[in-house]
Amino acid sequence: MxxxxxxxxxxxxxxxxxxxxxxxxxxxxxxxxxxPQPTFTCPMHPQIVQNKPGTCPICGMDLVPFDKSNKDHSLTLDNSQIALANITTVTIGAGNLAGFKQLNGRLAVDPEKTNVISSRVPGRVEALYVRETGVKVTKGQPLYRIYSEQLAALQQEYLLAAAQARQFPEDARFAQIEKGARQKLALYDQSDAAIQQLLQSQKVNPYVTYPATQSGIVSELSVTEGQYVAEGGPVMRLEGYQQLWVEADLYPAEAEAVKPGQTVKVMVAGWEQEPQQMTVQFINPALQSGSQLMQLRGTIPNPDNRWQPGQQASILLPVKSKNDVLALPVDAVIRDGKGTHVWIEKSKGKFEPRMVTTGMENYDAVEIADGLAAGDKVVVTGAYLLYSEYILKKGADPLAAAAGHQH
The missing domain is CATH 1.20.5 (Single alpha-helices involved in coiled-coils or other helix-helix interfaces)
Structure with missing residues (x-):
């Protein structure tokens, strides 16, 4: 046992x-x-999914974890997150939407603001106070100093006539001679103060300093120091940029959509968020040389000289319009290769993607042909941040959720 x-x-x-x-x-x-096993995805490429940390093989970004078992297709944000992302909404309703025809144009110098400075007397340029183009000058600023033997001769002639008039005050003929000699000096831009100083000093001064007759930018210099210029010879060109021409090319068939006096919108390249109103002033009835294009022209103000001649611009001609349509700002609609969607605020702080079909579109608004109804509360700013946040948290494209909720 x-x-x-x-x-x-x-x-x-x-x-x-x-x-x-x-x-x-x-x-x-x-x-x-x-x-649940952790899952990781790329914030920029949601198609990249794996069950361990790493980097995206497409862009190299670090993969972030997400809960693939979460079937909720909405995003919930608190008030601070909404304010930080600058998310704003609007209740969509029916309204009018105007379509536009875009014309390619450019800014040009307004000839009315251009002035050619020419020499009033023949002589030699002794001093050039502005020696390069692009320099800004103000009205009254000295531009150049000239030596003129002809001016010296006229001054001497005036001194003799003035002396004769003083010696024979009763002789009207000498008074007329003195008056004629004074007028000659005035034609050579001699001011009353300069003529009075000539009488007091009794010395001729063949040097004349000419000031700018207007403010502007020096766009062209025609002389150099020491150069002789004839009477009326060009010295420099001043251009004022406080107002610019807008020139646009259009085909003869397009000319029927615009008339002189009509108001159109102008968008300068780089300043698309600040469209300008322009009145069409002129449409050239003849085609441009070597082309089948006509030319439209108007003017726009140029505050602080922010734009320069030669910049590209777009002119928007109204061509058609629709009434009683649902429209949203262009930035509210997100497009990619898979479709188009917007974001709806279902309740306070809760947002869902919604697939939509778009229709007519202009530079700042787009028609929503299908997918929304009047009264829907749509995100108009911050939509792209919601798009990125959805990918980051859900690890999927919002369009997949939007397609499942389309109605």
Whole structure:
């Protein structure tokens, strides 16, 4: 009996570890499967999904974790997140939408603001106070100094006539001669103060300093120091940029859509957010040389000289309009290769993507032909941030959710 008890104890001791190990393995299986496996995706490329950290093979960004078991297709943000993302909404309703025909144009110098500075007397340019183009000058600023022998001769002639008039005050003929000599000096831009100083000093001064007759930018220099210029010869050109021409090319068939006196919108390249109103002043009835294009022209103000001649501009001609349509700002609509969607605020702080079909569009608004109804509360700013946040949190394209909720 003792031998049997001994063998049974030996068998129990040898089998117990195996039984305990198997039990541990069995109980360990549920523990390993207790929680969901983490999943990682790229914020910029949601098609990249894997079950471990790493980097995106497309853009190299670090993958971020997301809960793939979350089937909620909406995003919920608190008030601080909404303010930080600058998310604003509007209740969509029916209204009018105007279409536009876009013409390519450019800015040009307004000839009415251009002035050619020419020499009033023949002579030699002794000093040129502005020696390069692009310099801004103000009205009354000295531009150049000229030496003129002819002016010296006229001054001497006036001194003699004035002396004769003083010596024979009763002789009207000498008074007329003095008056004629004074008028000659005035024609050479000699001011009354300069003529009076000439009388007091009794010395001729062949040097004349000419000031700017208007403010502007020096666009062209025609002389250099020491150069002789004839009477009326050009010295420099001043251009004023406070008002610019807008020139646009259009085909003869397009000319029927616009008339002189009509108001159109102008968008300067780089300043599309600040469209300008322009009145069409002129449409050239003849085609441009070597082309089948006509030319439209108007003027726009140029505050602070922010724009320069030669810049590209677009002219928007109204060509058609629709009434009783649903329209949203262009930035509210998100487009990619899979479709078009907007974001709807279903309740306070809760946003959902909605697939839509667009129709007519202009530079700042787009028609929503299908997918929305009057009264829907649509996100108009911050839509792209919601798009990125959805990918970051859900690891999927919002269009997949929008397609499932389309109505």
């Amino acid at each position: 003792e031998r049997k008890h001994f063998l049974r104890n030996i068998l129990l001791v040898s089998v117990a570890p195996a039984v305990l190990l198997a039990a541990c393995k069995e109980t360990g299986k549920p523990a390993a499967q207790a929680g």
